[in-house]
Each structure stands twice: as C-alpha cells, then as structure tokens.
Amino acid sequence: MFSPDIITKFQQHETPFYYYDLDLLQRTLKACTNAADNYGYHVHYALKANFNPKVLQTVQAAGLGADCVSGNEVLAAIEHGFDRNKVVFAGVGKSDKEINAALDADIFCFNVESVQEMEVINDLAAAKGKTARVAIRINPNVDAHTHHNITTGLEENKFGINTWQLDDVVFTLGNCKNLEFLGVHFHVGSQITNLDVFEKLCVRVNELHEWFEAKGLFIKVLNVGGGLGVDYYNPDKDPICDFAGYFKIFKDHLVVKEGQEVHFELGRALVAQSASLISRVLYVKNGQKKNFLILDAGMTELIRPMLYEAYHHIQNLTKGDNDATVIYDVVGPICESTDRFRTDVALPRSHRGDLIAVRTAGAYGEVMASGYNLRDRVQSVYNDID
Ligand code: LLP
Helix, strand or coil, rough: CHHHHHHHHHHHHCCEEEEEEEHHHHHHHHHHHHHHCCCCCCCEEHHCCHHHHHHHHHHHHCEEEEECHHHHHHHHHHHHHCCCEEEEEECCCCCHHHHHHHHHHCEEEEEECCCHHHHHHHHHHEEEECCCEEEEECCCCCCCCCCCHHECCCCCCCCEEEEEEEEHHHHHHCCCCCEEEHHHHHHCCCCEECCCCHHHHHHHHHHHHHHHHCCCCCEEEECCCCECCCCCCCCCCCCCCCCHHHHHHHHHCCCCCCCCCCEECCCCCHHHHHHHEEEEEEEECCCCCCEEECCCCCCCCCHHHHHHHCCEEECCCCCCCCCCCCEEECCCCCCCCCCEEEEEEECCCCCCCCCEEECCCCCCCCCCEEEEEEECCCCCEECCCC
C-alpha cells in the first residue's frame, strides 16, 4: 500500500529502484520471533533471499540467526553483527576457501550435503586443529508442490544426501575425528503454500530421527529448513504470513525429545512483502493484437517472472483505480523476448512517465539483479525517503 505522500516522493526519484518498507519488515520479523518463541524454536534468516545492508541490519536487530550459502554470505552475516553461534553454512558446492573462512569464523554449524564434503571439512578442520560442527542435510524425498525450478527435496535434485547413503554417513562420521555431529537438516523447496507439505516433512524427519537413534547417534539439532510461501496475488491482504499457524504444524507433528532444538531457515516469508520494484513507463506500444507497456525495469532488476514464470502483482501508481482499463503485456527494455513481467495485465490506461510498482519483490529480487546489457546497478530507497 502506498500513501499519496510516498508516491509524490517516488516521482522525484530516478527509476528503477527497490522501495523497502522497513517498518513492515520489522513487524514481520516480530510476528515471526513471537510465534517461534512460543515453542522455543530457533529461526535463522536465509540471507540468500535478500542481503541488502539495511535489511540485514534490521533482521540482525530482531535477534535471528543467519543461514548462509556462500563464504561471502558467512562473512556478510558476521560483519552485520549476527552472532557467530547462530550462523549456519549450507550449500551443495562449498569450496575449500569458503570452508576455511567459515572455520576461521567459528560458525555454529556446516550443513553438509555429501560424504565427500564431510571428509573435506574434516581434513580442513584438522589442518587448523579445529573441530567443525556438522548437521547432515538429508534429502527426505518429499514433494514441495511448488515450481519445479525451486523444488529441492526430491531424490532427483542435487541437494542433500539420499537415505540409502546414510550408513556410509555414519561410518564416515566415526572416522572423522575433527567433525562433531550436531544433527540433521532438511529443506524441501521454496514458496510452499500447501502446508500439508510441512506435515509430510515432519513424518519423514521423525522416521529418520529414530534411525539415527537406533545407530546410537544423538541428534541435538533438528533443522527443518525454510520454504514458507507468501501471497503474491494479494500483497496488501495479509502482508504478514501466518507464522503461528506454520510453527504449530511442527509443534503438532514433529517429535522433539529432551535436549533437542528445532531450527528453521526462513527467507522469503520474512522479506518478500517489504519491497516493491518501482519503475516508469518508457513507452506505450499499441498493436493490433497486443498493447505493450515498456518499463525502464526488466529482468536485470527482477528475474523471477522470467526464470520461474512467477506472478507479481503490478500496479500503476500514477493513475487512479477509476480510470478505464486496458490490457497490456508489461515488458522490460532488455534485448530478450523473455524480458516480460506478465502478459495480459489489466491496468488503468497508462502513459509515458507513469510510475509502476511490481509488488512482493523483497525476496530474491534485488539479490538476483544482474548487469546484463551493461545496465546500471539497481538503486534502493527506504521508507525514510526524502
Ligand atoms: N534453506 C535452504 C537450504 C535453502 O536452499 C533455501 C532457499 C532456504 C532455506 C530459504 O527458503 P525460503 O524460506 O526463502 O523459501 N530464487 C528462488 C528461490 C530459491 C530458493 C533457494 N533456497 C525464487 O525467487 O523463488
């Protein structure tokens, strides 16, 4: 929702830019931590969703941990004041350099994704005379029922260790004197809106939990990943996710024993609704079959529609809702036919210079921007905009 005052301020700004509502972000974080605290759950913020410095400061101030997928994310988390005892490092292809950086930073835990990676971390830790804490990322073979490009928990995906390799994991743990086994880690996919998926995940985690116990290994950390989806269709309806409902699924279905901790890694649900991509109409092309709105933002600023056929709500901020509606294909300026935000969008009749908001762009938006076509780096503005 944009006040007339903020729209006037947008008019004075060069476009495109990401607009961040840090108040909404704070309220979202508070809702999440309040709901998690009810059950003593630990929440790590998945930096990959958005590592804008002000976003990181706000998340850190709310007391969350950090879920990182590169050495640079680990360093960024620590630079922004995240407690190193709350930093986890996941990723299917950690380089030696990144592992060494995380060992030097004494992070809480590596989420390991293969037996070979366990051996490499063990060797690198041994060379430093250190012990690396590890959680085993297991592929639970649970279908997330989300877009196939953001599904991660199926046996055909590259992520995690498949269950038939777990004997090998236990054997390797026995040989790796510089690894401390902390527990298990799962993540089945992103933008999950069918909450039954999380219930199914709990059932699998309970089974695997028993399996490890039977092998005499105590699980301290049950990390169930992230993936909670947001409403891209109605960004103003309930901009803050139902965190209480989400955590209750785990409370009701996950077996947690004395001395165990439950960890989450949420990205999208924490940041998505707090930002919009603001752009201007450069040209209006009226054709016989199609009308095009050509914006000054494109796939270089927000690639989700082009990469995952993702829906983002599009609004003309300059025209009122009572203006006559026209059907447009809303496209960007990049020299690619796929540089298209959406086809057949009903918008008030639009003109060159109108401000257009592409909503729910706070997660996997700015961080996935690129310099293709030698575009300028996209700017960010915040709700304290002058
Ligand atoms: N943990 C792990 C191991 C992950 O791989 C991810 C996301 C998360 C946590 C956070 O998931 P979230 O709560 O944000 O769903 N670029 C795509 C999404 C890629 C998600 C990658 N992994 C998009 O724009 O939809």
